[in-house]
Amino acid sequence: MSKNSSTQLDDQTVAALRTPTDLNAEGVSEISSSLRELLADVFALYVKTKNFHWHMTGPHFRDYHLLLDEHGEQIFAMTDDIAERARKIGGTTLRSISDISEHQRLHDNNAEFVGPKEMFTELVEDNQQLTKFLRSTHDICDRHNDVATASLIENWIDETERRTWFLFEAAQ
Numbered sequence: 001m002s003k004n005s006s007t008q009l010d011d012q013t014v015a016a017l018r019t020p021t022d023l024n025a026e027g028v029s030e031i032s033s034s035l036r037e038l039l040a041d042v043f044a045l046y047v048k049t050k051n052f053h054w055h056m057t058g059p060h061f062r063d064y065h066l067l068l069d070e071h072g073e074q075i076f077a078m079t080d081d082i083a084e085r086a087r088k089i090g091g092t093t094l095r096s097i098s099d100i101s102e103h104q105r106l107h108d109n110n111a112e113f114v115g116p117k118e119m120f121t122e123l124v125e126d127n128q129q130l131t132k133f134l135r136s137t138h139d140i141c142d143r144h145n146d147v148a149t150a151s152l153i154e155n156w157i158d159e160t161e162r163r164t165w166f167l168f169e170a171a172q
Contacts, residue, residue, distance in 0.1 A: 019090040027144030032091020034137040035149070039082045039094050040103035041133055045126050046075040048109055052119040064116055067170065071123075071163050078156055085149050105133065120171035127164040131157055 021028060053068035083093040094100055106126050114122070134157045141150040 019087060021088070021090045023089055023144055023146060027146065028090045030140050031089060031137070031144060031146055031149060032086040032093070034140050035082055035086040035091065036093055037103050037105060038133055038137055039079060039086075040100045041106045041130055042075060042078050042082060043094075043100050044104040044106045044108060045123075045130060046072060046079070048106070048126065049075055049123065051109065052114065052123065055114065056116060056119070058116050060116065064120075064170065067166065068119075071166075074159055074163070078159075081152060085152060089146065089149070106130070117171050120167045124164055124167045124171060127160050127167065131160045131164065134160065 023031070049068055049072045053065060053072055056065045056068065058064070086093040094103065106129060109122060134153050138150050138153045138157070141147070141153065
């Protein structure tokens, strides 16, 4: 098996990674798959937010720079909770940067220059999209009675909506 292979795990490996849970196998599979995509999107949003933080320009540089730094910290704080939640229910999670790029739905921004208004507009759209992804994962959790994951997601939705609001106002 190559380093980047995504082939099926053998039975011994599956058994070694199994974590006891009262969720059924279908629930574990659906929830952990959705969490894997969420984690990839959160990493993508984190890198984009930090990219814009590092490349901020203009008369409001300090305020915007600090705002994006605060947002980056909040976004990054989600990553461990998402990954550990997938493992707690017996699923697996991301393993590499290529795994992130394979599962992310949010788009990267590799432009040499992006103005502050465009940065904020793009981050508003990405945070709104992340909110939709979070709600979709919440629906999956509800179907499988995974109240613990759903509870975490409710807090992340609130944080993401707050970021959207702040970014929207900054873009005006």
